[in-house]
Amino acid sequence: MRNIFLFIRRYFNFVFFVVLQIAALYILFHYNKFHEAVFSGVANELTGNIGGKYTNVTYYFHLKKTNDDLAKENEELRNKLLANFERPDTTQKIVQDTIPYDTLGHYRKYLYRSARVVNNSVSLPNNTFTINRGENEGIHKNMGVISPTGVAGVVINTSNNYAVVMSLLHRQTKISASLKKTGETGKVLWDGTSPLYVTLKDIPKSAQVVKGDSVVTSPYASHFPPGLLIGTVMDIVDDKTSSFYTLRLKPATNFFNVQFVMVVENLLKDEQAKLEEETNKINQ
C-alpha cells in the first residue's frame, strides 16, 4: 500500500496529465457521438453574448445586402403564403379548440420564426452558427433553419436564449433533396473539403442532369417545407462503378455572410413520426 502511494507521489505530474487527457477526450467523443453538450448550456450563453457584440459591428457593414435579401424574401413569401397550410378534406371536420387552426379550417403545418446569426464558422471541419433565439422563444432541437436565399441548416443544441445550428457545412448534415426539374430524390451531404461546395448523392443515372439545375428540399424532408432551394449543380461526377451520380452543388446560402435566418417548425412532425413508429411496431 505504501509503495502505491509512493508511486503516485513520484509520478503525480504524469498521473495528473493522464487524468486531464482522459477528461478532454471523454468530453470530445461523448459530445460528437450524441450531439449532447456536456457543458454547452452555460457555454452558449457566454460565447453567444460575446458573439452578439462582435456581430453588432460586422452587421453594420452588411446592412445594404441584408436589406436587399429581406425585400426579395418578402416578395417571395407573399406569393407563397398559401403553401404553408395543408387543406384537409372539408367534408369531414373535427372540432378542436386549439390555436393551430385558422378560421378557414386550414391546418398550419409550418411556423416560421426569424432570428439573427450571432456567431458563425466556415473554416472548421464541422461548421455551426449560433442564433439569438432559444428555448424561451420556442426553438427546439431538430428544427430546420433557412436563410433568405435557401436552406441553411438544422438546430442541434439550445439554451434559454440561444441555439446552435449545424450548417450545411457540417459532416453530419444529411438533408433529403430532389432535382427541381425531374423530381429524383437523393441526399445532400458535405465531404468537408471546401466550404464552397456541398455534395448531392444517390441520384440515379436515369435522371437527366445538366449543370445549373436547381436542387430543392424533397417532400420527404421532415425539417423543411418541400421546394426550398438548396443549391445549384456545379459539377457532375460520373462514377463508372456506380449507377448513381455524385453531384457537386453550390449552396444557395452564402455561409460567409449569413445574417438573418428563419427557423422552421413543422407542427405536424411529431404526429407523423408517432404514426410511423406505431406502424413499424405492428409490422415487426
Place this chain on the structure above:
Amino acid sequence: MSDLVRNTIRFVLFILVQYYVLFQIRPLHQFVVPYVYFLYVLWLPFSMGRMSLLLVSFVFGLTLDYFTQTPGLHAAACTLIAYVRGFVVNILIPQEGAEQNYKSPSPVSMGWAPYAVYVLVLTLVHHIYLVFLEWLQFGSFLFFLGKVLATTGISLMLILITELLFFRKEKFRTNTA
C-alpha cells in the same frame, strides 16, 4: 505588471484573436488552418509548477473549445504540449540556471536557435495530436499528413510575425537584486 495580470490579459487576447480574427479568415485550402493560440502555453513563465502549467493549459484549451463547439479537442492538445514543454525546455536550455535568470521562454532567454527548435517541436506535437484527433473521425492518411505539415508551416510563420511584432523584453535577473 505582475505575471498574473500579464498572463490573464494574454489569455483573453489569444482566445479572441484566434477565434474572431484567425478563424474568420476565409479558408485558403482545407489543409491550411491558421493556429497561433497555443503560443500562450509556450510563453508561460519558467517558474510555474508542472501541475499549474497543466491546469492552466487545460482551461485555456477548453475556453477556445467553448467558442468552436468542439469540447475537449483543443484542451487535449494544449495539455499535451504543456506536459511535453518541461522536457523540451530542460534539454534546450543553453546554460545552467537560465530558467532562474529569465522569466519565460523567449529568443533572448534561450537564444534564437534553441528557441526556434523549442517552438518547432511543440508546434509539431500540438498539430500532430490535434489533427490526429480529427483524423479519428474522418479523413485519409494523406489528409492527416498534409494538414499537419501545412498547418505547422502557417503556424510557424504566424509565430515568427508575432515574435517580431511583440518583442518581449527579458530582464536578466540575479539573486543579488
